[in-house]
Amino acid sequence: HWLAASELAARYPSVRVDADVLYVDGGQVLTSAGAAAGLDLCLHLVRRDHGAQVAASAARMAVMPLERAGGQAQFIVHEAPVDDGGSLEPILRWMDERSASALTLEALARRAGASVRTFSRRFRAQTGTTPLQWLLQARVRRAQRLLESTAWSVDTIAARAGFGSTGALRLHFRRIVGTPANAYRRAFRAA
Template sequence: MAVLAMDDVVPSDLATPLDIFGRTRLADGRPAYEVRLCAADAEVTAGAFALRAPWRLDALTSADTVIVPGCDNPATEPDARVLDALRTAAAGGARLASICAGAFVLAAAGLLDGLRATTHWIAAAELARRHPAVDVDPNVLFIDNGQILTSAGAAAGLDLCLHMVRRDHGTAVAAETARMSVMPLQRDGGQAQFIAREQPPPDGTELEPLLGWLTANIHRELTLADIAAHAMVSTRTLNRRFREQTGLTPVAWLQRSRLRRAQYLLETTCHPVEAIAAQVGFGSPAAFREQFRRLVGTSPRAYRRTFGGGGVLAAAPTPMGHRSRTPHRPR
């Protein structure tokens, strides 16, 4: 196994595969992997320090698995020698996996074209813009396409590495590796639960006033016709402008905003889930739970258990016609 180090590599992205695969042991105590740190040049920058890689790119092209950590600035064009080495490794049948922004490197090598892939949620839109042939999914922790795997940021690299250990050596070996790393073998939910809950409207766009109005009226059960009427345009024009400027339909944008507001309320209040559903414009708690799980990847109760502060902070606005209830134990 080869772990690729490039200039400005993110230290934690680099350390994760070295640590996980380096500490994995088989049932008889033997190391499960031989891990080599490879680079195009002997010395590589890594944030506040520099490191020396013992192996060059020829070790990468002969490896059965190649891990590509992210770099601090994913917009930087990767070294042509690295891209050639990755293509050679892939052509030879090697398994390639990226951590966080490492997906940009695999995409630059053309190895993600036509595939579903992920990266850190904050960089997902840029990956999709720069590489339109890649089907970017920002909501998951990792994606396994068989030969090519990608993961989201930071801790998701641990999820990916443990998944690979389980795929290679079974659940028992992977579970022991997870215990050594003091983390669960598999986490519930996806990357969407970590996305910043309030996404600001695009600055300077013609939709900015409308998005502000939608945010202020998020508790109302608004239809596409309601939104178009407020904007004084046809539903067809509204859909077209939203897709051009946000990449989403008006209803999809509103749905995501409602669920992000719900995340905030689950984190900062003890309001019952049913009350939160009404406060963010869902007429049915069941529909709220279904949509929350679909977008966030976990249930409102599990999300609150992970991120909730346990106390009631600022009282959330109560929709007209909905009687507030005394907060009690979170559901």
């Protein structure tokens, strides 16, 4: 499973592990990032061995998109930390609910009742990223949900997700998700 990729790499240092793809077709060896990615790999094999029409028919029968490219990054997974008394879970939930708003580091620290420096240090320790990077990922998650569930234009989604421009959404979406926003939408509409 892709969540155990770092452990796999540590146990087998001679194996090249790429945790940022859905599946790998290495000829003799094929691997997938998890159960759903295994279905993507199966469709890839059907398409490779029997053609696009057969693969499209299989995808429709399975009620899944025909293609999420093997190189597409895993969809963003966000797990709030366990509340241990010093947890940032309340501020993370608050940030997620307001991710479309213009939030500054100073405002986030104030909301958390800490100095900017203390907040930033605690935030990185608990989440592994900076507050503003986490906020950017929350905006991309919001854009993903809107692309999946609405027919709104990418311009409208950019505004509703908290991006200053459509260009900013396109840039960050592709960097974080690994596929363009329109291709992501098509993958969900194809089924």
